[in-house]
Amino acid sequence: MKRNAVFLLFCSLSLTMLVSCVPPPVEPEGELSSTPPVEDPAAPSDSGAIAEGDLAQTKQDGMGQTSLSAHQEGTLPDPGVLADIFFAFDRSELDPDARDILQRNSEWIKQNPAVTIEIEGHADNRGTNEYNLALGARRAQAVKDYLVTLGNAPDRLSTISYGEELPVCGVDSEECWVKNRRAHFVVRAQKPAS
Amino acid sequence: MRWWIIAGLLSCWLFPAMAQAQVKGLIVGPGAQRYRLAVSPLRNLGAAGDAGRLSERIADVIADDLDRSGWFKVIDRSAYLENPQRTGIRLGRFDFRDWATIGAEGLVKGGFRVRGARVEFELWLYDVFRQESVVGKRYSGDIKDARRMAHKFVDEIILKLTGTRGVFDTRIAYVSTGGDRFKEIYVSHLDGTERKKVTDNRTINLFPSWAPDGKGLVYTSYKNGKPQFLSFDLEANREKPLSTRNGLNLGGRWSPDGRHLVLPLEQGRNVDLYLLNHAGAIVRRLTRNAGIDVSPTWSPSGDRIAFASDRQGSPQLYILTLASGAIKRLTFKGSYNQSPDWSPSGDRIAFTGRSNGVLNIFTIRPDGGEHRMITSNRHNDEDPSWAPDGRFLVFASDRSGSRRIYTMRVDGESQRRLTGSVGDDTDPSWSPRLP
Numbered sequence: 001m002k003r004n005a006v007f008l009l010f011c012s013l014s015l016t017m018l019v020s021c022v023p024p025p026v027e028p029e030g031e032l033s034s035t036p037p038v039e040d041p042a043a044p045s046d047s048g049a050i051a052e053g054d055l056a057q058t059k060q061d062g063m064g065q066t067s068l069s070a071h072q073e074g075t076l077p078d079p080g081v082l083a084d085i086f087f088a089f090d091r092s093e094l095d096p097d098a099r100d101i102l103q104r105n106s107e108w109i110k111q112n113p114a115v116t117i118e119i120e121g122h123a124d125n126r127g128t129n130e131y132n133l134a135l136g137a138r139r140a141q142a143v144k145d146y147l148v149t150l151g152n153a154p155d156r157l158s159t160i161s162y163g164e165e166l167p168v169c170g171v172d173s174e175e176c177w178v179k180n181r182r183a184h185f186v187v188r189a190q191k192p193a194s
Numbered sequence: 195m196r197w198w199i200i201a202g203l204l205s206c207w208l209f210p211a212m213a214q215a216q217v218k219g220l221i222v223g224p225g226a227q228r229y230r231l232a233v234s235p236l237r238n239l240g241a242a243g244d245a246g247r248l249s250e251r252i253a254d255v256i257a258d259d260l261d262r263s264g265w266f267k268v269i270d271r272s273a274y275l276e277n278p279q280r281t282g283i284r285l286g287r288f289d290f291r292d293w294a295t296i297g298a299e300g301l302v303k304g305g306f307r308v309r310g311a312r313v314e315f316e317l318w319l320y321d322v323f324r325q326e327s328v329v330g331k332r333y334s335g336d337i338k339d340a341r342r343m344a345h346k347f348v349d350e351i352i353l354k355l356t357g358t359r360g361v362f363d364t365r366i367a368y369v370s371t372g373g374d375r376f377k378e379i380y381v382s383h384l385d386g387t388e389r390k391k392v393t394d395n396r397t398i399n400l401f402p403s404w405a406p407d408g409k410g411l412v413y414t415s416y417k418n419g420k421p422q423f424l425s426f427d428l429e430a431n432r433e434k435p436l437s438t439r440n441g442l443n444l445g446g447r448w449s450p451d452g453r454h455l456v457l458p459l460e461q462g463r464n465v466d467l468y469l470l471n472h473a474g475a476i477v478r479r480l481t482r483n484a485g486i487d488v489s490p491t492w493s494p495s496g497d498r499i500a501f502a503s504d505r506q507g508s509p510q511l512y513i514l515t516l517a518s519g520a521i522k523r524l525t526f527k528g529s530y531n532q533s534p535d536w537s538p539s540g541d542r543i544a545f546t547g548r549s550n551g552v553l554n555i556f557t558i559r560p561d562g563g564e565h566r567m568i569t570s571n572r573h574n575d576e577d578p579s580w581a582p583d584g585r586f587l588v589f590a591s592d593r594s595g596s597r598r599i600y601t602m603r604v605d606g607e608s609q610r611r612l613t614g615s616v617g618d619d620t621d622p623s624w625s626p627r628l629p
Binding site: 127128129130131133134135137138141159160161162165 | 377398400401416419420421441442444445458460463464465486488489502504509530532533546576577620621
């Protein structure tokens with residue numbers, strides 16, 4: 001059971017990323033208020049207070065080793081543990097190759113009952129982000145469904161879609177698109193927060 | 195910082211009907227000749243020097259806005275004859291012949307006075323042929339808001355000359371990588387200046403959309419590791435969650451009255467549209483279908499919602515009538531129609547369509563009539579969003595190599611890029627008129 005080093009990815013999520021609320025500085029001397037009223041007081045569309053917020057927030061360094069940042073830094077989990085599976089364009093069905101890989105993944109998941117699995121659904125960059133996020137969700141769900149039919153407990157499997165946002169290959173070519181249309185597996189040490 | 199703008203009319207317009215008739219005919223309508231304007235550097239009326247170069251900077255802002263509208267041709271400053279610091283700015287204090295000589299039909303003149311951190315502007319538009327004033331305004335406020343005062347003045351000019359206020363005192367929200375690997379939400383003026391970073395959580399933030407009062411944004415953010423739906427109050431500088439349900443919380447929008455939200459949610463096995471109250475609680479499910487339903491946009495009266503769905507195979511646009519629940523397909527041309535945005539006047543819906551393998555911007559009437567292709571180039575133009583006057587659109591395009599934000603008139607004329615951007619810019623949303 002412990003023959004493999006279990007890859008642990010902790011999502012140290014700052015659940016509340018504190019936004020700095022800068023109180024508005026005190027109005028300077030108010031030289032404007034010493035100015036006599038402008039000629040036409042009946043110009044409501046142009047008069048009145050307009051409060052403006054300073055949008056700059058404090059930077060939170062070390063935002064946690066989320067799967068998101070792990071991907072973008074290229075530190076993927078060992079692909080030998082749970083292999084990615086791939087999809088046809090605009091499809092979420094599992095082909096025979098995908099089923100073979102999922103059966104192997106399923107065996108590993110059963111042999112490592114202490115971990116939970118997050119299934120990431122990804123898409124290539126053709127189509128809108130919204131549509132691709134929904135498509136990625138479908139793909140992740142299709143994988144989860146299949147793993148459940150193979151006898152894995154549903155509560156050990158969670159899904160998340162990244163749509164086209166986290167490509168592993170950044171060129172607009174079929175070669176790249178194939179690699180990006182994937183489901184990827186993240187192994188976690190404990191049950192994900194619901 | 196809190197600030198005040200007080201502006202008022204300086205004088206009545208002497209012959210408004212005549213001025214309007216003369217100018218209106220020239221500048222409205224596609225293909226019309228552009229109205230030739232000169233924008234004089236402003237006169238420094240105060241005792242202090244012009245350390246901030248307001249004289250030329252504010253004239254530049256006015257000239258750039260006017261040019262960007264597509265209705266005006268601003269005559270290059272090097273052609274101007276008079277010395278702006280030596281001549282008056284009010285009627286009778288300068289010589290119109292200096293401007294008629296260089297071919298100006300209209301003339302913007304003005305002055306400013308700096309006192310400490312504050313500035314006061316007096317700005318005029320003159321009709322050079324009739325030798326009369328057309329618009330006169332005074333603005334005062336913090337120097338840092340000087341550009342906004344110039345935008346407001348241009349909006350007054352456009353109101354006077356076209357009958358509808360301009361949109362230069364508005365903002366565009368969009369997503370930018372800012373040159374690094376994260377996607378954050380920014381707000382800037384529609385020329386790309388005055389840019390502010392709204393989110394700064396170093397993850398992925400998507401689909402910004404404005405609150406109807408212009409005081410906040412909603413968007414989808416992965417800041418907590420999952421795609422959640424958040425709102426940001428731009429005045430209080432405060433973010434709060436609106437929907438953190440499991441699965442996708444994907445690109446929702448406020449209803450025009452600000453009382454409800456429509457949000458695509460992945461509840462169960464698929465993405466459908468849900469109606470939420472202002473606090474994010476589900477009021478009811480709006481679509482129930484095996485297809486992907488995304489990108490909702492409200493009609494201005496709030497009685498209908500257009501959205502994109504692949505329920506019949508390829509992605510097409512549909513319109514849901516809220517009272518009856520009836521759903522009608524809107525688009526039939528093309529195999530790929532996405533990201534609708536309903537115009538503020540309600541008479542058109544802009545969207546992204548694929549033709550000849552590339553994405554372009556289209557508009558269509560809500561009854562399916564007048565299906566028009568607005569952009570037509572070899573690159574991808576997508577994600578249109580209407581300006582609050584219904585005469586301009588903002589969209590994303592990869593025509594320059596990376597993805598950038600552009601504005602254009604709804605007839606496709608006057609396409610201009612947001613300046614000063616770094617990285618990939620996507621998902622533009624044009625603000626309503628701002629408070």
